[in-house]
Every structure is written in structure tokens, then in C-alpha cells.
Amino acid sequence: MGIELSLADVPLGPFEGSLVTVYSAKSKGANLHVSRQCGQLRTSEVRTADVPLETAMLRRLCSRCAAWGVWGRPGTGLGMFLGALGGTGLLYQLQSYVEPDEDERWTDREAREAAELLRTEQDVDPDDDEEEAEGGISRREAREDAEELRGLIFAHWRGAGRSLHRAQAVLVHFPWLEEWAKPSLTVKTRYLETLRSQAARFVDPEELVVAAAATALPVPELPHADPAFAVLGGNSRVSRALVDLWHRWQSAAERPWEGPGTRAYLSYEIVRGIRSNRKGYDEARAEAARLIASWDEQARTAATLADRAHRCRLTAQIPEAPEATPQHGSRDFLDGLDTWTLGALLTWTVDADWGSGVLTLEVPDLVAERLLSPVSSLPCSPAAVAADLPEPDRSPQRRPGIVRPGVFDDTPVFDRRPVTLDHIRALRTLGPGADELYLVFSASGGAEVLPLDTIEQRLANGWLGVLIAGARDLPGSVLGLQELEQSPEPEAREARLPGRGQGVHDANFGEGLGLAEGTRRTLRQTYGTEDRDLNLRLLALARGAHDLRSLDAGRPGGLPVAVWHGLLTEDRLSLAPFRQPGSDRWRSGSGLPLGPLAAVQLYTTNASPLIEGKGHSPLCRHAHERAVVAGDDLLTVADLMARTDFDWCSKCGGYAMRRLSDTQLSYYRAAHQLHGMKGRLDGGSGIPDTxxxxxxxxxxxxxxxxxxxxxxxxxxDSWQWQDTIRELRRRVASSHAVTVLGEPAS
Ligand SMILES: [Zn+2]
Ligand SMILES: [Zn+2]
Known part of the structure; x- marks a missing residue:
């Protein structure tokens, strides 16, 4: 029997007393709710309170919120703990697969009879369906029922394995739950073993060994010249057909339940596409059937001759989809394993650590060979020689990676504990809540903004540091998300470069190059409301990275493209004010210093004329809009002006520019205004007295x-700037005499 568990029974460990936000009606003793939107909270006068997490408080939770409430900020230790308990998390898993289902019950006897039926019937031609008087059920129907039961038992065994795996995988992160969970785990383990032994009845170990022998056989001499196959065509066609037949036969060995009857069917494959009334058809098929029978015989002989007494000890790691989480794991546990491998697991598993997905098997040598071969769908390795090593030390002191307050953003920074690989693993498996970027602090690198993948790589190399905040931890008050959502699109959304939009005296000149436009751009390209919030947070964090190439952790995924458009622009600076004065008076520069613009960063896929290929903006379609990666080149505007040997893509212009800071944008505007005035004076039209x-x-x-x-x-820079202004002032003052009115040069 299962053990009934409720949230209020869960030991809270180090999270006891952590503050959580709850909602309730104003009446005394009213139920508490985790979500303000909870359907059970039927009042408009809702009281909000931060209360310590404790058993008495949990008892007051409404039943819906207790089971399904999402609480605690994701990505914090508390959020991970509470998230791992509720929903389809630990409490649910501990109470499922503990006994036969209400609706899908079968007796042990039914299972045994079904297995027996399938074993004796496997050689029978499936089309041969004589009515047999057993309660009026035909043999075919009985077989189909047995197959259905086999499918059901296998599905339950896999489901029970998955459930035990999920429960134990959660417990690893919260060791104070172990004692409490132990009785439930015992019940689950017992039921899993019941299912395993029932499923194992459907598997014939002898067939598994023969199948292993079959896959180990070398390609035999194939009778290309046999006249029986002449109907297939020329020599090379016969040869191809025979090799194909051999491979089909070998791979059929991976599906042992289909039985030798089905394998004999393979002989029809060789005459596929040939009319059955054609001369030679029957001969070819009969010869193929003989071949297959001889191969079957060879496999059987190899299996018989093999040393059966010797057992090989292997450990197998159950593959797990990396993005699977207890809440979102829709993949099927043990998925992707062929039926032969599943049969081997059912038959020869002697020890299982379902939490880590490591199973220990003791198998005959032939089976070991097959499991260790590169074609195996299950990663296996020979087990350590000393089979009875002492149990690994599992005391909490030896496991510094447990999730507790102080690693993530749920305590003052002063009390932060160093993050470990175990913590990152917990963050990923107990998600959602893993942010793409984190602000971290270490004695070696100070404060840095790093992708989670990079933090993981550093930890693997012994890095010591703390997480200060993830993107979701940032205070919304600084991001101004609400104002952005409410304010209408400003008129200044279009970039105002000279010749496009309004002139240099417009207060919004160059706006399109700046940070504010970047933020709007990110919002415009983000669709989900939740993503808008997250992307703005990521954008804000990423802006703190000195070199945007450091945001590439060398793995696919990475920051959303919408965020990259907030960081970079493919618009261009108009650099005329900073070019040297030349002889062409209409296009002449003003020789102004680049000042704060000198360091503006440009990212390109290739800045070297020595390396073949044009340079593209990392956001260019030709660069697959892949965003900045570690191997990109970084230039500055000063480099751009100093060199002429670039080979840029004509579509994107070759690079993307990091958006201008407020200071840079303000200087850009000032320089263009000064340049405009100088142009007017150089144009010779002078300034009217008025x-x-x-x-x-x-x-x-x-x-x-x-x-x-x-x-x-x-x-x-300052001196050069002031000098230009002094010069212009002098010229304006002396232009009194000039009275001709003229339009300034554009
Ligand atoms: Zn509720
Ligand atoms: Zn391009």
C-alpha cells in the first residue's frame, strides 16, 4: 500500500523559517494561498503577508495551492525546493507507482499465462488463424490480448522506473528529506521489482544470447553466383540484395520478441518488387529462407559453444535528455533503447541506483560483448573489479553541493556560499529558473557577467566564486519595464542619420544608435509577455559585459536574438565630423576628435584581409544571424578610421556596432552640430547678422x-575640441561683413 503524504509533512530543513508570500481573505483563520489568482480565493479584499515557512503555516494552505501552487522565486534555493515538492514533483512521485492501478489491474497469473502463450506461439505463422474453442476466443485474439498485456506491463515497468528515478534525483539535492522519504521509496522499489519480474517473464534469456551471437557473427561468404537468385538480375544486384538481407537479419536480432517466425518472413524481402508468378520467384525465396535458417543455425551454435558459466559485470548509464526536468520531463524514461537491450536490463540487472540512473548487470560474455560494442544503444562499461566497495559516504558534510539558502539569491550577498557544479546541476534539473546570464563575483575576476555554461566550465576547472544575481533576480524598478510597456512608441524610433530623418539639431538626432532604442528594439522583437520581462533583464545584464564575445559559452542556444539587437546595431555612424579637412569643400571633414566614440566596439565575423571571406555582421543572414561568438573579431571605431583594407559584405556592411552609451550619443550629436556650423561657414554663405x-x-x-x-x-581631445570652437567663434564674429544669405551645406 502507498503511504499518503502531504506538503505539511515534509521536513523543511534549512528552509524552515524562510519568508514566503501568501494571500488570504481578511477573516480570521482563513485559508492561505500561494497564488493571488487561486480560484479558491473568492474575495476582492485580499491580504498579502510575508510569513515564515513552517509546518503550521503549511497546514493552513488551501488544498489546490498545496498541490499545484507555484511559489518561491524560480532560481532561488527556496523556489527550487518548493518547486521540487509540488506539481508532478517529489510528493506526486512518491505516491505514484506504489501499487497496481485501479483501472489497469492484472493478476500475476494472467501475466504468467500471457508470457507462456506468446512463448509457445511465436513460431506460428501470424496469418494462420484457426478458430480454437477456448471460450470462443480465437488464437489470434488470445495472442493479441497477451501482446497488449505485455505492452501494458512494460509501460508500467518503465513508468515505475522513471518515477523512482525522478523521486531519487530530487532527493539528492535535499538530503534532509531522505529519512522521511525512505518508507515511500521502499514501497516504490518493491512495486518496481514486481513489475520487473512480471516483464521479465516475457523475455527468453536464451533468445537474447542467440541474438547477441547473431550480431557478433562476421559477414559470411554470400552465394552471389547461386543460379537460384538469377531472377533478381545481374551479379551486382544479387550481391547487393544478399548483403542487404544479411543486415536485415542481423538487425532483426535486436527485436527478439518478433521471434524466428518473423525472421523467416525476411525471405520475402529479397523478392520484393518481383511478380510472384514470375519464373524463378519461388526458387529465390526458398533459397533465401534456407540461407536465413542457416544463419539462425550458426547463431544458435555460436551461442551454445560460448562460455555460459562466466558472468561479466557491467554498469549501464540510462541515457537522460539533458533538458528534462522533473516538472517538464515528457520524454519517456528508457526511451531510445531497443527491445533486446530492454530485455537484457530486465533479465540481468543485479543492482540499480535509479536516482543516478546507473544499473549494474551480470551478463554472459556474449551479451557483454554486444552491450559494450559501439552499436549498443545503452552506454555500458565494465564494472569496477572490487564489486563490494564500501558504500560511498553520503553524510551531508561530504556533500557540499546540496541546495540550501545562501547559494542563490535568497540571502544577503555578505552570506553567500561558493557555488559548485552540484548547484548548477540542481539549477538545471530542478528548473525552470536557470538564467542564461549571471552576475558573479570571485577574488580572481571581480564582478563579471557570465553565461551559466561558462560558470559551469570554470567550476570544472576549480574556479571559486559566488552567484550574486541571475537575470530574474534583478530589481524591476531599475529596468523600468512598466514605463516601457505603457509609453507609446516614441516618434524617435527611426534612426536619425544625416540625410535620413531630421537634421542634426533635432533633439533625437542619432537616437537609433543608442541604448534606449536598443531596449525598444529588444521589446519589439520579443513576443511572449514573460519573455519581454526576461529579455530586458538579460539585456541589462549583458550590457555590463566588457567584451560581448565573453557571452558566448561555445554551446548552441545562448542569448535570444532579440537581446542581441538590443546590444548591437547594424546602423552606421556618420564619421564626417571626425575626418580630416580635405580639399573637397562639400564633403570635407572637420577634424574633430573621436573622443568617447573612439572606443565604440564593432563586431565582425572577419576583420583580417589575410583570412579569406568577407566580414559580416554577426547578425547578418550570411552569418546565419548567429550573434556574436568567441571567434569573432573585435574592432573599435578608431581602428575603422585608421584602416582601409577591410573586405566587408555589401549587404550588412561587414560589422555590427555596439550601441552608443548616453555619453557617446551626446558627444555624437554635439560633434555633428559643430560640424554643421563649420560646414555653413566653409560654404562661404556666412551667418546673417540676426x-x-x-x-x-x-x-x-x-x-x-x-x-x-x-x-x-x-x-x-578637449584641447582640439575647444580649439575648433574658438576658431569658429572667431570666424562668426568676423562674418559681420558678409551679407549674402545662403543655405548651409548639407
Ligand atoms: Zn489556493
Ligand atoms: Zn553580411
């Missing part, structure tokens, strides 16, 4: 421009 005071005032404003961060505005 405008002189305005122009002087504007020059004074530009003279006062300074970077928020003085480091971005070095002494010589």
Missing part, C-alpha cells in the same frame, strides 16, 4: 560639453 547671437550661444553650449566620465575625454 542669427549671430544664436550661433555664438550655441557654440558656448558646445564648448561646455564634457563627458560624464572624464576618462572618456582626454586632455588632447
Amino acid at each position: 542669427e549671430i547671437s544664436t550661433v555664438i550661444a550655441r557654440l558656448d553650449e558646445l564648448a561646455a560639453w564634457h563627458a560624464d566620465d572624464e576618462a572618456e575625454w582626454c586632455g588632447s
Whole structure:
């Protein structure tokens, strides 16, 4: 019998007393709810409270919230713990697959009879369906019923294995639950063994050994020249057909339940596509059947001659989809294993650690050979020689990786504990909640923004550090998500480059190159409401990375493209103000310093003229919009102006530019204004008297421009800037005499 469990029974371990947010009606003793939207919370006057997590409080939870409530922020230790208990998590798993289902019950006797029936009937031609008087059920129907029961028992065995695996995989992260869960696990293990022994009845170990022998046989001499096969065509066709037949026969050995009867069917394969009334058809088929029978015989002989007494000890690792989580694992446990391998597991498993998915098998040598071969669908290795090693030390002290408060964002940073590989594993398996990016701190690298994959790689190399915050941990007040959602699209959404949109005096000039436009761009390209919030958080974190190439952890996936569009722009700077004055007065530069723009980063797939291939923006279709990767080249605007040997893609222009910071954008605007004024004066049209005071005032404003961060505005830049302004002021003052009105150069 199963043991009934409720959330209030769960030992809370180190999470006891952690604050959680609950909702309730205002009346005294009202039920508590985890979700404000809970259907059982039928009042408009809802009280919200942060209360310590404790048994008494859990007893007051409404039943729906206790079973299915999602609470605790994902990605925090508390969120992981509570998430692992509810839903289809630990409590559910501990109470399922503990006894036969209400609706799908079968007796042990039924299972035995079905197995017996299938064993004796396997050589019978499936088409041969004589009515046999056994309660009016034909032999075919009886066989179909038996096959159905076999399918059911196998499905239950796999389901029970999966359930035990999930329960134990959760428990590994929270060792204080072990004692409490033990009785339930014992019941589950017992039921799993019942199912295993019932399923094993349908498997004939002898057939498994013969099948293993069959797959180990070398390709025999094939009778290409046998005149019986002449109907198939020329020599090479016969030869191909025979090799094909051999491979089909060998792979049929992986499906032993289909039995030798089905294998004999293979002989029809060889005459497929040939009319059955054709001369030679029957001869070819009969000869193929003889061949197959001789191969069967060879396999049987090899199996008989093999040393059966000797047993080989192997460990097998049940494959697991990496993204599978207790909540979202829709994949089937033991999926992808052929029936032969499943039969081997049912027959020869002597020890199982379902939590880690490691099974120990003791198999005949021939079977071991098959399991260890590269074609095996189950990764196996010879077990350690000393079979009876002492149990690994499982005391909590020896397992520093357990999930507790203080690793993730649920305690003050001051108390943070170093993160370990076990923690990252927990984060991934107990998800959702693993963020793409984390802000971390280490003594070796200070504060850094890193992808989770990179943190994992560093930990594997002995890195010591703490997680400060994941993207979801960032306070929304700084991100301004709400304002962004509410404000209408600003008029300034189009980039305002010269010649496109409004002129340099527009307050929004260059807006399209800046951070604010990047944020809007990310929002525009993100569809799900939840994703909008997350993507803005990722964008904010990623902006803290000095070199965006560090955001590539060398694995597929990575940051969403929408976030990359918030970080980078494929629009171009207009660099005319910074070029040297030349002889062409219409297109001449103003020789202004690049100042804070010098360091603006450009990312390209290839900046070297020595390496073949054009350079593309990492967001270019030609680069599969794959975003920035570690192998990309990083240039600056200063490099761009100093070199002329680039070979850029004509579609994307060759690179993507990191969006301008507020200081950079402000300087870009100031430089273009100054450049515009200089152009006007150079154009010879002069400044009308009525405008002189305005122009002087504007020059004074530009003279006062300074970077928020003085480091971005070095002494010589400042001097050059002021010098240009002094020169322009002098020329404006002396342009009194000029009275011709003219339009400024554009
Ligand atoms: Zn509720
Ligand atoms: Zn391109």
C-alpha cells in the first residue's frame, strides 16, 4: 500500500523559517494561498503577508495551492525546493507507482499465462488463424490480448522506473528529506521489482544470447553466383540484395520478441518488387529462407559453444535528455533503447541506483560483448573489479553541493556560499529558473557577467566564486519595464542619420544608435509577455559585459536574438565630423576628435584581409544571424578610421556596432552640430547678422560639453575640441561683413 503524504509533512530543513508570500481573505483563520489568482480565493479584499515557512503555516494552505501552487522565486534555493515538492514533483512521485492501478489491474497469473502463450506461439505463422474453442476466443485474439498485456506491463515497468528515478534525483539535492522519504521509496522499489519480474517473464534469456551471437557473427561468404537468385538480375544486384538481407537479419536480432517466425518472413524481402508468378520467384525465396535458417543455425551454435558459466559485470548509464526536468520531463524514461537491450536490463540487472540512473548487470560474455560494442544503444562499461566497495559516504558534510539558502539569491550577498557544479546541476534539473546570464563575483575576476555554461566550465576547472544575481533576480524598478510597456512608441524610433530623418539639431538626432532604442528594439522583437520581462533583464545584464564575445559559452542556444539587437546595431555612424579637412569643400571633414566614440566596439565575423571571406555582421543572414561568438573579431571605431583594407559584405556592411552609451550619443550629436556650423561657414554663405547671437550661444553650449566620465575625454581631445570652437567663434564674429544669405551645406 502507498503511504499518503502531504506538503505539511515534509521536513523543511534549512528552509524552515524562510519568508514566503501568501494571500488570504481578511477573516480570521482563513485559508492561505500561494497564488493571488487561486480560484479558491473568492474575495476582492485580499491580504498579502510575508510569513515564515513552517509546518503550521503549511497546514493552513488551501488544498489546490498545496498541490499545484507555484511559489518561491524560480532560481532561488527556496523556489527550487518548493518547486521540487509540488506539481508532478517529489510528493506526486512518491505516491505514484506504489501499487497496481485501479483501472489497469492484472493478476500475476494472467501475466504468467500471457508470457507462456506468446512463448509457445511465436513460431506460428501470424496469418494462420484457426478458430480454437477456448471460450470462443480465437488464437489470434488470445495472442493479441497477451501482446497488449505485455505492452501494458512494460509501460508500467518503465513508468515505475522513471518515477523512482525522478523521486531519487530530487532527493539528492535535499538530503534532509531522505529519512522521511525512505518508507515511500521502499514501497516504490518493491512495486518496481514486481513489475520487473512480471516483464521479465516475457523475455527468453536464451533468445537474447542467440541474438547477441547473431550480431557478433562476421559477414559470411554470400552465394552471389547461386543460379537460384538469377531472377533478381545481374551479379551486382544479387550481391547487393544478399548483403542487404544479411543486415536485415542481423538487425532483426535486436527485436527478439518478433521471434524466428518473423525472421523467416525476411525471405520475402529479397523478392520484393518481383511478380510472384514470375519464373524463378519461388526458387529465390526458398533459397533465401534456407540461407536465413542457416544463419539462425550458426547463431544458435555460436551461442551454445560460448562460455555460459562466466558472468561479466557491467554498469549501464540510462541515457537522460539533458533538458528534462522533473516538472517538464515528457520524454519517456528508457526511451531510445531497443527491445533486446530492454530485455537484457530486465533479465540481468543485479543492482540499480535509479536516482543516478546507473544499473549494474551480470551478463554472459556474449551479451557483454554486444552491450559494450559501439552499436549498443545503452552506454555500458565494465564494472569496477572490487564489486563490494564500501558504500560511498553520503553524510551531508561530504556533500557540499546540496541546495540550501545562501547559494542563490535568497540571502544577503555578505552570506553567500561558493557555488559548485552540484548547484548548477540542481539549477538545471530542478528548473525552470536557470538564467542564461549571471552576475558573479570571485577574488580572481571581480564582478563579471557570465553565461551559466561558462560558470559551469570554470567550476570544472576549480574556479571559486559566488552567484550574486541571475537575470530574474534583478530589481524591476531599475529596468523600468512598466514605463516601457505603457509609453507609446516614441516618434524617435527611426534612426536619425544625416540625410535620413531630421537634421542634426533635432533633439533625437542619432537616437537609433543608442541604448534606449536598443531596449525598444529588444521589446519589439520579443513576443511572449514573460519573455519581454526576461529579455530586458538579460539585456541589462549583458550590457555590463566588457567584451560581448565573453557571452558566448561555445554551446548552441545562448542569448535570444532579440537581446542581441538590443546590444548591437547594424546602423552606421556618420564619421564626417571626425575626418580630416580635405580639399573637397562639400564633403570635407572637420577634424574633430573621436573622443568617447573612439572606443565604440564593432563586431565582425572577419576583420583580417589575410583570412579569406568577407566580414559580416554577426547578425547578418550570411552569418546565419548567429550573434556574436568567441571567434569573432573585435574592432573599435578608431581602428575603422585608421584602416582601409577591410573586405566587408555589401549587404550588412561587414560589422555590427555596439550601441552608443548616453555619453557617446551626446558627444555624437554635439560633434555633428559643430560640424554643421563649420560646414555653413566653409560654404562661404556666412551667418546673417540676426542669427549671430544664436550661433555664438550655441557654440558656448558646445564648448561646455564634457563627458560624464572624464576618462572618456582626454586632455588632447578637449584641447582640439575647444580649439575648433574658438576658431569658429572667431570666424562668426568676423562674418559681420558678409551679407549674402545662403543655405548651409548639407
Ligand atoms: Zn489556493
Ligand atoms: Zn553580411
